[in-house]
Amino acid sequence: MAISTTDTAPVTTASAPAKQAPPPRWRSREALTAWLFILPSLIGFLIFTAGPVVAAGVISLLNWNLFSAPTWAGLHNFARLGPDPTFWSALGSTAYFTLVSVPLTILVSLALALLLNQGVKRIAIFRSLLLLPYATITVAVAFVWIWLYIPHDGLVNAVLGWFGINGPAWLISDTWAMPALILMSVWKSFGFGMVVFLAGLQAIPQQLYESARVDGTSPWKSFRHITLPMLSPALFFVIVTSVIGSFQVFDQALIMTNGGPGTRTTTLVMYIYRTGFENYDQGYAAAQSLVLFAFIILITAAQFMFQRKLVHYDN
């Protein structure tokens, strides 16, 4: 889900115009009211989000199998990451997945949003139908995709056969397991970006296009110089959320390949899950999850730095 981590809307607060200094008593009463409003959310937030984040930091410094008493490990769990080939291959798989699936998802959702925004009547029905993959349950459709990918006579290879292509044994192939996972994931998630882009496209003033047309600008140029800049905040938002999401891919990988063949499609999150809940190595799992967190922060920060150059805000 997630709506706008960008600064498309005023993010930092204090928009309240200070009305000629209200008396202190009134002010403290307002503060009390505010805390009452926030309290239910804050209690839950502290217990179930903030607390666990701190706890993850502590657990990463322990040797702990969940059942016996933990022992101090210091930075040992982080030191284990270096010589662990599975960790590096999980990182590589996650990077591969992200680098291919995010651009593909963006292209597909943008193309479809542009298509649906052509102002043709009764096109809304297509919008609803195209949102269906997003509305299906990941686990459920992951099973369908296994079925589509069945080596010899699954539908995917049957269609490839019409073109004389001998399709691979997708999910058990070293080379093709990851692309198969990516194809399914793009199919599953393009709907979200499509909706956001449609909302963005509909907010672009039509006069811009009309004056461009009067000036004889080609459709490609008006796309390049009007649509893309005006859409860039939405584009930025979808890219950031897609990257964060793809770093956390889990469900479809667990069902479709269970990380295989070998560790070829073992993503970071799957490795964390295995380490913590199959090998009961909680300290090491916590260390891995903190490294994942660090990567997400770094990449998101890099994207925010890029956006200053590339994203156009109409202020």
Add this chain to the structure above:
Amino acid sequence: MTTETTAGTTAELRRRLVVFTCFLVTAITLVPVVMMVLVAFQSDGESMAAKPSFWPTSWHPENLARAFELVPLGKYLLNTIYFAAGTTLLETATAALAAYAFARLNFPGRSWLFGIYLATLMIPSQVTLIPQFVLVAKLHGIDTWPGMILPHAFTAIGVFLLRQFFLGIPRDYEEAARLDGANRWQAFVRVIVPLAVPAIATLAVFKFIGQWNNLLWPLVISNSDATRTASVGLQVFQDTNGTQWNLLLMAATVTTVPLIVLFFLTQRWFVRGITMSGLGGR
């Protein structure tokens, strides 16, 4: 005259091309969904044959009953509804209250606290997974509803979304109510909430879908049929019965249908909600 007709035909041609492309893309996109339903009605032999067929040679509606017999699918679905509805209700209620305070009320430390909320948006749920599991285990919450629901019922994203929306509601509306003697709570309930229905509905729908889809948390925290959700249940299905594709995909269909119905009924709301929350390049 001639130019006009040419322009007319070009527009008509373009319209047809757009509709045709939409049709084609939609048809290809929906293949997996259609497939799920079609295989669900095939016979055991046909669905497990080495050469899968697309269209069932014979229809087996009794697969529906068989799927419910093989696993307690009804119970799993009910559990999924509890889990998704519980987290959604708690999240929207507490987020709306907090968002109102962050948007409208002044108190020391406001931007500071909101900053912390925002920072946690970037934390992958896997970072908190193990500590949350440990916490719930210590409180004897494994396999209980509070243990399932509470850790996923308070997130920063809802507070953030609703705050953005509340900021966009003109202050005058509320001031008028305040002049009429309404206190903050009354202003919130009578003025802000009714105006924010689209945003609240957007949050609720996305949250509900997200939790209906959630696999990792229920997988970790529910150990028995008492709390097992459908997404976890479908896996059990595969383990206990080998891969009986027709029944598995029937169960998958049954699990997906409620979500799709909800999605279609509410999608008008969240398309509007997103536009209004300030993503539209404004």
